[in-house]
Amino acid sequence: MSVVVLTLCVTIAALLYYLSVRKFSYWRNKNVPHLKPLPLLGNYGEYILMKKYVGHVTQEMCRIFSKEPYFGAFYGTEPTLVIQDPEIIKLVFTKDFYYFHSREIAKYTPNEVTTQNLFFTQGDKWKVVRQNLTPLFTSAKMKNMFYLIGKCGHTLEKLLDEETAMSGVVDAKSLMIRYTMDCIGSCAFGIDTGTMQQNPEKNPFVQMGDIIFSTSKLMGFKLVFRAIWPKIFYSLGLKYFPTDIDKFFTSLLMGVFEQRGHKPTARHDFVDLLLIVS
Known part of the structure; x- marks a missing residue:
């Protein structure tokens, strides 16, 4: 019985580890500069453990890559692009904004009334809501x-x-x-x-x-x-x-x-x- 339990625990631990690191080659494959992430925590461990504000964690990474127009990070297990170049930021907020309106939480807005607004909407629904509210x-x-x-x-x-x-x-x-x-x-x-x-x-x-x-x-x-x-x-x-x-x-x-x-x-x-x- 103990062998079965031990095997099950090891299997679950291995599966969790795999799921937490399976995307960690994302920025390396795209030749984007990035810091080595930690399993499950990515590059935001201090934020996830509530030791530092998310903005401070990002600021520290920006200082490390101060000469780069952008760099990659891992928000937990998800790859995240941090843009520093003003011209690229301008494109994101104007010409190419349609491609950057969504947030990770957007697809889950039906689960909570307070998130059913323009800030947490995506795709065509976001476009319609924006046109109506503008x-x-x-x-x-x-x-x-x-x-x-x-x-x-x-x-x-x-x-x-x-x-x-x-x-x-x-x-x-x-x-x-x-x-x-x-x-x-x-x-x-x-x-x-x-x-x-x-x-x-x-x-x-x-x-x-x-x-x-x-x-x-x-x-x-x-x-x-x-x-x-x-x-x-x-x-x-x-x-x-x-x-x-x-x-x-x-x-x-x-x-x-x-x-x-x-x-x-x-x-x-x-x-x-x-x-x-x-």
């Missing part, structure tokens, strides 16, 4: 929303005065979360969230914001797991945000639509723009 973000339409952000800014100033009058110490992170939620609520949903009132602990928007902007180890692990191995992440039935987040904002948006009779108003917020398009 007219909503013209300079004129964005300018019409400035007054909403201005109101949120004035509320923030008032809150800062009150907070500093009571104590010389201000929780900047909490304050910015509340301000961000207030701006999103006003511009996107057309409602006053009340997040910048005193004693906001029981405010549902503040509670949702605490979850969304959480920096806990669990959220960090889920962020890395989903980014590096999205197929495994969603195959296990995991989600980055709890379903309560999806239900809360879906219910909120549907309520705003019904309150406005599915017709645009004079607020010129994002809900109005969506109603105009629909």
